[in-house]
Amino acid sequence: MTMPPREAVEPLATARLAAIARPNARYLAIAAVIAIAVLLPVVATNFVVFQLTLVMIYGLAILGLNLLFGFNGQFALGHSAFYGIGAYTAAILMDKIDLPYYWTLPCSGVVCFVVGFLFGLPALRLQGLYLALATFALAAALPQILKFSPLEDLTGGVQGIVLIKPEAPAGLPLNPDQWLYYFTLAVLLVLLAVATNLVNSRTGRAMMAIRDHPIAAAAMGINTSLYKTLTFGTSALYTGIAGALGAIVVQFVAPDSFSFFLSISFLVGLVIGGVASIPGCLVGGLFVLYVPNIAERISTGLAGAIYGCIMLLVIFVMPSGAAGLGRVALARAMAWRTRRR
Amino acid sequence: MELLLQQVLAGLANGAIYALMALAVVMIYQAIDHLNFAQGEMATFSAFIAWQLIAWDQPYWLAFAVAVIASFVGGIVIERILFRPIHNAPILSQLVAFIALFSILNSTDGEIWNFTIKTFPTPFGREPLFGSRLISTHEAGMIGVTVVILGLLYLFFRGSRLGLAMRAAAANPDSARLVGIRVGWMIALGWGMSSAIGAVAGMLIAPVVYLEPNMMLGVLLYGFTGAVLGGMTSPGGAVAGGFIVGVIENLAGTFIPYFGRELKLTIALVLITAVLLVRPTGLFGRAVVSRV
Numbered sequence: 001m002t003m004p005p006r007e008a009v010e011p012l013a014t015a016r017l018a019a020i021a022r023p024n025a026r027y028l029a030i031a032a033v034i035a036i037a038v039l040l041p042v043v044a045t046n047f048v049v050f051q052l053t054l055v056m057i058y059g060l061a062i063l064g065l066n067l068l069f070g071f072n073g074q075f076a077l078g079h080s081a082f083y084g085i086g087a088y089t090a091a092i093l094m095d096k097i098d099l100p101y102y103w104t105l106p107c108s109g110v111v112c113f114v115v116g117f118l119f120g121l122p123a124l125r126l127q128g129l130y131l132a133l134a135t136f137a138l139a140a141a142l143p144q145i146l147k148f149s150p151l152e153d154l155t156g157g158v159q160g161i162v163l164i165k166p167e168a169p170a171g172l173p174l175n176p177d178q179w180l181y182y183f184t185l186a187v188l189l190v191l192l193a194v195a196t197n198l199v200n201s202r203t204g205r206a207m208m209a210i211r212d213h214p215i216a217a218a219a220m221g222i223n224t225s226l227y228k229t230l231t232f233g234t235s236a237l238y239t240g241i242a243g244a245l246g247a248i249v250v251q252f253v254a255p256d257s258f259s260f261f262l263s264i265s266f267l268v269g270l271v272i273g274g275v276a277s278i279p280g281c282l283v284g285g286l287f288v289l290y291v292p293n294i295a296e297r298i299s300t301g302l303a304g305a306i307y308g309c310i311m312l313l314v315i316f317v318m319p320s321g322a323a324g325l326g327r328v329a330l331a332r333a334m335a336w337r338t339r340r341r
Numbered sequence: 342m343e344l345l346l347q348q349v350l351a352g353l354a355n356g357a358i359y360a361l362m363a364l365a366v367v368m369i370y371q372a373i374d375h376l377n378f379a380q381g382e383m384a385t386f387s388a389f390i391a392w393q394l395i396a397w398d399q400p401y402w403l404a405f406a407v408a409v410i411a412s413f414v415g416g417i418v419i420e421r422i423l424f425r426p427i428h429n430a431p432i433l434s435q436l437v438a439f440i441a442l443f444s445i446l447n448s449t450d451g452e453i454w455n456f457t458i459k460t461f462p463t464p465f466g467r468e469p470l471f472g473s474r475l476i477s478t479h480e481a482g483m484i485g486v487t488v489v490i491l492g493l494l495y496l497f498f499r500g501s502r503l504g505l506a507m508r509a510a511a512a513n514p515d516s517a518r519l520v521g522i523r524v525g526w527m528i529a530l531g532w533g534m535s536s537a538i539g540a541v542a543g544m545l546i547a548p549v550v551y552l553e554p555n556m557m558l559g560v561l562l563y564g565f566t567g568a569v570l571g572g573m574t575s576p577g578g579a580v581a582g583g584f585i586v587g588v589i590e591n592l593a594g595t596f597i598p599y600f601g602r603e604l605k606l607t608i609a610l611v612l613i614t615a616v617l618l619v620r621p622t623g624l625f626g627r628a629v630v631s632r633v
Contacts, residue, residue, distance in 0.1 A: 075436055077378075122618050128432060129376050130617055133565055136378065137613050140562050141606040148603050260558065264444055271437055304448025311441035315427065315434045 037185055041178045050249070051289060053181045056188045057245045059285030062269040063195055063278065064238030070276030071199055072231040073211030075128060078135030079266050081142040082112050082236040084258030086243025088146065091161040091253045092154055101166045101248045105187065108244035109237045116236025120229040139260045146255035160254030163247065180249050187245065191238060196278055198234075207231055208276075239266075261304075265292075268307045271314050274323025283323070347475050348591045354480035355549070355563075356587020357487035361542035362564025363571065363579035364494075368535040370573050371511040372528045373428065378439040381561030382446035383419075383536050384543030385554060387412040389454050391544050392461055392552055401464045405544060409537050416536025420529045450554035461547035483545045490541060491580060494534075507531060559606055563590065566609045569616050572626020582624065586612065 041049045065079045089111045090104035099107070119138070146155050155161070168179035198204050206227050209217040218224050247253050269284025291310075292303035318325060362380065369377045377383075387408045394404035423442065427434055465482030469475075498504035509517040510527035518524050542564075543557060550556050563586050571582025589612070594602050622628050 069433070073433075075433065077440070122614055129374075129436075130569075130621070132378075132436060133376060133569070134610075134613055134617065137562055137565070137606070137610040140558060141604070141610040144604055144606050148599070150599055264440055267437065267440055268444075275433065299452060302448065302452065304444040305452065308441040308443070308445030308448070311437050311444070312423070315430070315437055315441075 034189070038182075041174075041181050046175065046177045049177045049181045053177070053184045053249050054246070055282070055285040055289050056184045057242050057249065057285070058265075058269060058288045059282040060188055060191060060245070061239045061242035062266050062273060062284045062288070063191070063281040064235045064240075064242065065266050065270050066273075066276065066278070066281055067195065067198075067207075067238060068231055068235035069270060071204065071211065072207045072228065072235075074228065074232065075132040076135040076232075076235070077132050077260070077263050077267070078138035079235075079239045080258050080260060080262035081135075081138045082116060082239040083243035083246065083262060083266075084142050084146065084253075084255075085115055086112050086240030087247035087253045087258070088155060088161075088243075089240070090244035090247045091163055094163055094248075095156075095161050096154070102183070104248070105241050105244050108240045112240025112243075113233040113237040116240075117229055117233035119236075120232030124225050124228055136260070139263045143255040143259055146258070155255075156253075158255065160252060160257075163251040163253075165251050166248065184245055184249070187241070191241065192278060195238070199278065203227070264304075264307065268311055271311055274325075277323030280323035343475070344595065345592075348595045349588055350476045351480060352588035352591030353584055354476070354483045354587070355546075355591065356567075356584035357484045358542045358546045358560060358583075359563040359567045359587050360580040360583030361487055361490065361538050361545075362561060363567035363583040364491075364576055365535040365539040365542070366564055366568045367573060367576050367579040368531050368538070370568070371576070372531040373424065375432075375435055375439065376565070377535070378436075378561075379442035379446060380535070380539050380564070381557030382443050382450070382554075383412065383416070384539035384560075385450055385552075385557045386415075386446050387536070387540030388461065388543035388547045388552055388556075389450055391540075392459060392547070393454070395462060401462060405464075408544060409540050412540035413533040413537040416533040417529045419536070420532035424532075425525065425529075447554050454554075456554055459552040461544070461552045463548040479548060486541065486545060490538065494538075503530075559609075562606060562609045563587070566612050566616075568623075569613050570623055572623025574626040575623065578623055578625025 040052065044052070061079065061083050064082070065076065068074050068076055086108040089108040090101070093099040093104045093107055094101060119135075122134070145151075147158050148155075149157065151157075165176050166180070167176055168174040172179065174182070199207070206217070206222045209220065209222060210224050210227055214224055265288045269281070269288040271284075272287045273280030273282070273284030291306060295303040295306045362384070365380055365384075366377055369375065369380070390411055391404040391408035394407055395401060399407075419442065423438060424435070427438060463479045463482065465478040467477050467479050469477060498508060506517070506522045507527045507530060509520075510522055510524040511531070514524045517527075542560070546560055547556065550560070564583065567583030567586045568579040569582070570585060571578030571580065573579070586609070590605060590608060593608055594605065616623060
């Protein structure tokens with residue numbers, strides 16, 4: 001048979017992609033995508049540039065969820081909360097102590113890492129569904145906490161906080177939208193590279209071993225509790241940085257933007273992009289931004305229904321998401337080429 | 342003292358609804374080992390069906406009965422076409438399926454009946470019960486209906502062959518299948534009953550929280566809290582947990598300044614985390630041991 005071996009089409013790790021495609025082709029593809037991303041703002045309108053910035057931000061949040069969900073097998077429904085905490089940290093720092101916007105990213109990251117790590121400590125004892133339940137409660141509770149009246153001076157209560165749009169550094173011929181696009185792109189590329197290295201490292205293999213068989217992983221000498229809490233923290237850090245970027249780009253935070261429905265969006269993006277796929281996150285980001293826009297144009301209540309139907313469709317028909325589809329296509333093409341030789 | 346008593350009774354009234362939701366969640370958990378995150382949205386949908394019938398000038402109890410029956414059938418249909426095919430799929434796929442169902446039902450509600458807040462009638466009225474200021478007739482009705490349903494369910498599961506078969510299917514599917522019980526249909530029946538119980542809860546709480554597509558999110562969270570507190574493996578415990586959570590919620594709302602009133606959902610979060618940390622099996626549950 002000329003079909004690829006079965007494991008070649010299974011959604012395991014990005015390392016598989018490298019095994020199928022030759023490294024040169026892979027680097028060429030990445031370079032091409034980056035080149036297109038750099039050139040896009042020159043030709044696109046400001047609104048499209050703004051939208052693409054949001055795509056990258058959602059992609060980053062989905063990547064955070066994916067580190068936890070896809071690579072470590074912990075089921076969390078509360079990433080809207082980490083996104084919200086990141087966004088509020090950035091907004092409060094910019095609003096109250098006039099911190100420059102670029103410094104808010106590490107701050108939000110650290111705050112979310114700590115919150116995620118602390119939430120991850122009890123979560124160690126909450127296997128599977130119980131973790132989903134606890135994080136669901138976190139997502140449901142956060143908007144109320146943000147509206148909490150004794151904290152109103154800080155959080156702005158129901159009104160939220162309005163921010164000022166940062167200008168491009170003097171001397172650069174860019175408007176604010178374009179500047180934020182490049183800023184987000186740079187942050188995204190750095191974090192993507194870090195995530196790729198993390199996943200392909202010893203740590204990443206430990207994370208995946210815990211996902212695939214926690215008891216066997218523990219028997220192999222992996223400190224499961226340490227890795228699980230650290231993964232939880234890292235995941236929250238990624239999503240928190242995405243939240244901070246989101247606050248800067250949208251220039252506004254309000255409690256009800258961070259409801260449970262945002263968590264559903266991230267989950268949809270994750271499933272569409274592909275579980276345990278790093279490039280798939282950006283596909284997920286594209287989906288989460290554009291599909292509701294199109295759906296809302298037809299009818300207001302439709303976005304959720306489309307989300308739900310597509311999630312079901314993916315589960316039933318395409319369990320490995322866009323990334324899996326890409327891998328299968330690539331594997332088929334490669335098999336076809338070797339056959340012709 | 343009167344305030345305390347009044348708040349305890351009001352807590353029991355809300356707790357009755359949480360108890361029903363907790364019971365509905367536990368019934369599905371017993372059958373398929375999954376938490377039904379869409380339980381609240383299913384209940385909201387049922388309440389909307391009843392609201393629509395009442396809006397078309399049908400009597401309350403007819404609307405109530407139709408909604409319960411429709412939910413029963415709907416629950417079975419959902420199990421058959423959605424969850425039956427994926428019952429061997431990984432836990433992730435099943436979780437996503439529940440979230441998908443949540444999302445679909447929520448926006449279908451919004452699409453058909455829009456997102457404005459609607460009042461929902463109560464058949465019990467809102468006067469003080471027997472002239473006492475402690476509890477209103479609707480609150481008493483909530484508790485009464487819940488107690489009746491719990492009694493009927495108890496009799497069904499203890500006294501009837503079908504109830505015994507359902508318990509057997511949940512406790513040990515393989516052995517149950519060997520003695521001729523159709524386990525698949527027992528699970529479907531569990532879904533139907535769970536959905537019908539949720540519908541009753543939705544219609545009873547709708548006059549209090551007002552009807553809108555998102556009304557059950559908080560109620561479901563309290564239902565989960567009740568189930569976790571009482572023990573996911575114990576239906577009776579889940580019911581008790583629901584009542585306890587209702588009372589805690591109301592007392593905290595009255596006696597803890599700021600926190601209790603504005604951070605009601607945070608109380609649920611704290612309770613869930615605390616129970617899972619201190620006693621993961623809940624008050625009345627038993628530890629689940631699995632062979633590796």
